[in-house]
Amino acid sequence: MTKIRVVDREGVEHEIEGEIGWSIMEAIREAGLPIEAACGGCCACATCHVYVEPEWLVRLEEPDEDENMMLDEAFEVQDNSRLSCQIRLTEELEGIRVTLAPEF
Numbered sequence: 001m002t003k004i005r006v007v008d009r010e011g012v013e014h015e016i017e018g019e020i021g022w023s024i025m026e027a028i029r030e031a032g033l034p035i036e037a038a039c040g041g042c043c044a045c046a047t048c049h050v051y052v053e054p055e056w057l058v059r060l061e062e063p064d065e066d067e068n069m070m071l072d073e074a075f076e077v078q079d080n081s082r083l084s085c086q087i088r089l090t091e092e093l094e095g096i097r098v099t100l101a102p103e104f
Contacts, residue, residue: 002089006033006050007099018089024050024098025084035100041085043067046074048084049101056096060087076102 001017004027008014018027025048028035036047043066052060057080063071067086071077084098 002027002091002094002096004028004089004093005095005097006031007097008033009100009102013097020089020091022089023085024087024089024096027089028084028100033100034103035084036103037085039085043070043083043086046070046083049074049077050082050084050098051078051080051101052082052087053097053099054080056093056098057082059092074101 002020004016004018004024006014006016006028014033016027016031023041025037025041029037038047039045067083070083071081
């Protein structure tokens with residue numbers, strides 16, 4: 001298990017856990033936090049959009065072309081925007097902090 005810190009849309013931080021190999025989106029959904037994730041993690045929408053804290057962003061692989069195309073469809077995209085379905089949990093991401101992006 002890996003700990004993840006998730007800031008919800010009201011600014012409340014939640015410490016949740018996810019299995020190694022899960023996506024951050026799966027962990028957020030499993031914890032019952034409000035993330036739509038309409039496509040179920042297929043990188044076919046942007047409803048799992050999160051902001052990754054800058055100190056963690058540099059530890060992630062760059063988004064691929066599909067993720068970048070979906071982020072182009074998202075609202076309020078920032079330099080630290082990512083789709084949480086595309087970030088797989090590893091031991092190295094223990095304690096990662098993300099903020100849920102505004103809903104559509």
